[in-house]
Amino acid sequence: SGPSIRLFMNDTLFRNGGITGPEPALFAILEDQGGINTTGSGIGHDITAVLDNNQNTSFVLNNYFENDFDSYTRGSILYNLYGLAKGSHSLRLKAWDNFNNSSEELIHFIVESDGRFILTNLINYPNPATESTKISAGHNRPDEMLMITITIFDGSGRLVRILKTTGLASGYQLYPVTWDGRNSGGTRVEKGIYLYRVSVSTGNGEKAEASGRMIIL
Numbered sequence: 665s666g667p668s669i670r671l672f673m674n675d676t677l678f679r680n681g682g683i684t685g686p687e688p689a690l691f692a693i694l695e696d697q698g699g700i701n702t703t704g705s706g707i708g709h710d711i712t713a714v715l716d717n718n719q720n721t722s723f724v725l726n727n728y729f730e731n732d733f734d735s736y737t738r739g740s741i742l743y744n745l746y747g748l749a750k751g752s753h754s755l756r757l758k759a760w761d762n763f764n765n766s767s768e769e770l771i772h773f774i775v776e777s778d779g780r781f782i783l784t785n786l787i788n789y790p791n792p793a794t795e796s797t798k799i800s801a802g803h804n805r806p807d808e809m810l811m812i813t814i815t816i817f818d819g820s821g822r823l824v825r826i827l828k829t830t831g832l833a834s835g836y837q838l839y840p841v842t843w844d845g846r847n848s849g850g851t852r853v854e855k856g857i858y859l860y861r862v863s864v865s866t867g868n869g870e871k872a873e874a875s876g877r878m879i880i881l
Contacts, residue, residue: 666767667696667759673773674806677837681772682785682802684836686748688773692741694729696761699736702726709760711741716753725757750777776804781870786862788843792879798840801862801874806836811865814841819857824848838864845880855880 670693672678678691690713694700704710704726711729715721723743731739753775758768776782785802799814814827824847831839843860846852861875 666765667694667700667761669694669757669759669767669769671755671757671769671771673771673836675835675837677800677835677839678773679785679787679800679802679837681774682837683776683782683804684748684773685804685806686750686775686777687744687746688748688775688836690741690743690745690755690757692725692743692757692769693738694740694759695738696765697737698761698763698765700729700731700739701760701762701764702729706760706764709764709766711757711759713743713755713757715745715755717756748775750775774802781805781864781866781872783838783862783864783872783874786874786876788860788876788878792881793845794881796842796844797878798842799860799862799876800838800840801864802837803833803864803872804836805866805870806833808833809867810838812838812841813863813865814843815861815863816843817859817861818853819859821859824853824858838862853880 672691673684673688711725725741728741728743754772756770760766783801788797788799810833811830816824859877863873865871
């Protein structure tokens with residue numbers, strides 16, 4: 665089998681389908697017991713990426729691969745993209761090991777450039793959850809101080825818990841906020857469906873919201 669490939673935009677907090685700006689960085693983690701082919705030995709055996717399934721936008725990434733310290737089998741690629749149009753995009757990366765086995769991985773992302781503060785790709789994981797679950801979302805305010813409020817309700821709309829945190833956004837994904845499955849009194853909630861609302865504010869007074877639901881087992 666070919667190399668294991670994990671794709672992100674900007675950093676490892678990124679979730680497939682999340683938001684980026686018009687000049688994101690592709691971040692790829694590759695691993696193979698036989699080592700990654702970075703010399704292009706063999707016809708068409710380069711590390712390549714194709715943007716939006718358009719072969720005219722393909723590029724070779726051999727020179728951008730760096731092995732992890734003291735590792736022959738694992739490394740990463742950091743490659744900056746420029747001037748992407750607003751809207752949905754995809755990127756497919758193909759890599760080979762030194763035994764002529766290949767594999768591919770696809771990532772989707774959304775370029776948001778009109779300046780409006782938004783949240784997207786709201787997720788909690790695991791879902792269903794038996795104990796704790798982590799809540800996160802994509803956003804378009806990197807490198808800003810964000811104030812996050814998560815309000816959790818039971819299936820009847822009764823308030824269960826409010827979680828608040830503040831932190832500097834290092835990328836385009838909110839750092840996951842953990843809910844321990846307990847109400848405001850510290851008692852573990854009953855099994856069932858719970859609704860939650862994520863409200864995020866910036867230091868400039870901008871605000872964005874998104875809502876989701878989760879299952880507690």
